[in-house]
Amino acid sequence: MQAPSVGGVMLPRGGGETIRLSRGASLTDFAEKINANPASLVAVMMNLGEMVTATQSVSDETLQLLADEMNYQVQIVSPEEEDRELLESFDIEFGEDEGDEEDLVVRPPVVTVMGHVDHGKTRLLDAIRKTNVIAGEAGGITQHIGAYQVATEVNDEERKITFIDTPGHEAFTAMRARGAKSTDIAILVVAANDGVMPQTVEALNHAKAADVPIVVAVNKIDVEGADPTKVRGQLTEYGLVAEEYGGDTMFVDISAKQGLHIDSLLEAVILTADASLDLRANPVQDAQGISIESRLDRGRGAVATVLVQRGTLRVGDTMVVGDAYGRVRAMLDDNGNNVAEAGPSTPVQVLGLTNVPGAGDNFLVVEEDRTARQIAEKRAARERNAAFAKRTRRVSLEDLDKVLKAGEVQQLNLIIKGDASGSVEALESSLLQLDVGEEVDIRVLHRGVGAVTESDIDLAMGSDAIVIGFNVRAAGRAAQMAEREGVDVRYYSVIYQAIEEIEAALKGMLKPEYEEVELGTAEIREVFKSSKLGNIAGVLIRSGEVRRNTKARLIRDGKVVAENLNIEGLRRFKDDVTEIREGFEGGINLGNFNDIKVDDVIATYEMREKPRA
């Protein structure tokens, strides 16, 4: 085959064969598949009028364009597809129930609660949980594991419902974006005193996009001025028409606070599921499902809550969850009880995994430990590659901070060039001795005597390194190249200056740690009722000072009874003030929060970034 050239670079040319590339692949990945030099592909792109570096992740269109130019067919493989292929190579099919129709049994619907902030999602999840403890399990210590199950009676039959207890549609969206469908039905909470708000619409759109039926909970009907009819009218504009208006969406008026009509809401969920979904699963097969929430527990290791979607998960099973794997050592339900098995739609907390999986990762049980390990390792490797490919922006001292916060790098790569081997060594050893904690590593990839050259810049490009020139400058075209490629080159002539600057950048680079700092406490002496603002606390500041717009908690008889409150209004006599100091009296308005009593203490605090030592 004739190989054309651009600017003296030989271009590889294919014979129309198809190559498969992962989404977000780089020119280097492409070059590897066709056995070419990455630089030649950079040249092709340049020829097409696009400046692309060899390692940066490029768009589907760019890959397509490049392939056309060189006479290849390209097939872009999505991460989900790649994973399916990975599992297929182990003869595992994910996401389908085994067997026939008769192997399937009805499973409980899995429900997510969505809606605008402050409309009562958290409160509703609490209310549902409290009013509906499954018979026989009462008395257990309820535990927040990220999901729970309740029972309700519909047409004289006990029916279960699983709630995902991580409110907010962020989690929902994150899971969906990863192709993990966890939710069967969405409850859209709309406060009747506030009506449809921006996040209401957002939530609704997410549910629609995921093709998930919606039940509307019109909340806070106990509040003065609540107008449930108005909410129905508003939602009509978004295609949610209430049954009583001839539509097919169930609306239930509730008060999460007073526990009003929670049963009707649960019934509506079941009726909606029965009417529009066919929720069945095969309980007798190796379990599969998704992870909902997980964390690292000091004593117990990785603790992951998974939702079984099909099959039955048992203690002793070997499972893979995302890039974690392990043998199930123990399982706990949402009441903190040990359980031996969990069937479809059951959430359980699993102990025994090697590491902490991500929310939305799928899980599956496999026969052999070895298979589990291999799948997990392959996935981890793929993640690493993808993360590497995504690193399109080059690291510079100024943005080390941001890049690290985003979790993109944990390591600062350096290239040191200097005027004498003594000074280079001195600089290197002092830099390596910098104590910057455990999260960040300093690595010197290359050191040498002499000017900063094009090959130094090349190396820096390929490894996201920063170049340090000590008493030397960039030679020839190296400076322009660095400029063009965005490689950060720093020049110093005093060693301690170099060290100080790198150290400062690294400290910024460390993820900030926050600590809570108490600001002041206020004792409630009197409660005033205002028709406009709700309850106002007449207080005496006991310690520190209370400032407006800070966080607060409410303490009653020494116990915290409410968290995450806000000092929304602060008054001295008739004036709005921004702060009140110890020993003075004033009025505090906690916004929507009205549950205050004489003798309660309002403690205010803020989260401060801990300075690094």
Ligand code: GDP
């Ligand atoms: P989220 O942001 O949607 O999770 O909202 P929350 O559940 O945190 O509720 C926001 C505020 O509204 C809290 O102060 C709740 O106590 C209050 N709230 C929730 N439901 C009701 C209700 O039915 N009636 C009244 N009066 N207040 C409610």
